[in-house]
Amino acid sequence: MKYLVLIYGGDRPSGSPADLAAVRALTKFKGELAVSGELVSSEGLSLPGDGRVVQVREGARVVTDGPYGEAKEQLAGFFLVDVADDARAQQVAGHVSTIIGDRVELRPTVLST
Template identity: 60%
Template sequence: MKYVVMIFRSVDRVWTADDDAALDRLMRLEQELAESGELVSSEGLRPPEDGRIVQIRDGQQVVTDGPFGEAKEQLAGFFLVDTLDDQRAQEIAGRVSVAVADRVELRGTLISEGMPDELR
């Protein structure tokens, strides 16, 4: 089953040497997961001010430059993993959490698990 481990970051946080160390830990974990065959993809994301909202209004594409909203935290990166079970996904999420020294969010994907009837 596939899972997304989402990494968040405070929007006003300044990059420090601790972040360099966290990045090194994440890169080592990424390599380990690639070698085990569990890594599907992982990426860090550009800051919110580089983002855009793309939507269709009255049949026309409308693009709005970021940043968006008043959120104190923004999605900073993710790991997409394919594991045998939920327990292994939680173990990986725990390791990502340790690497970034902060909480992460873990979610299973719908397609790999099967779309629940209530979401159809």
């Protein structure tokens, strides 16, 4: 079963020792998931201002530069894992939550290949 662990963060990385330690710990955990065969993909995301909304209106593509709205937290990265069951997915998400010191969102994928 595939699950997405969504990591949220502020709109600007602080570069604090705690943030750097979290990045190192997440990188280590990413390696552990890769060794176990459970890691499908994991990436950090650029800042919201680098994003764009793309939509088609009346047959024309309309691209709007970000950021899109004021929010204290933005999607900062993710882990896509392929695990045996929901209990393992919750365990992985809990470990990520512990590392970053905040909540994460856990969502199963709809279609898995």
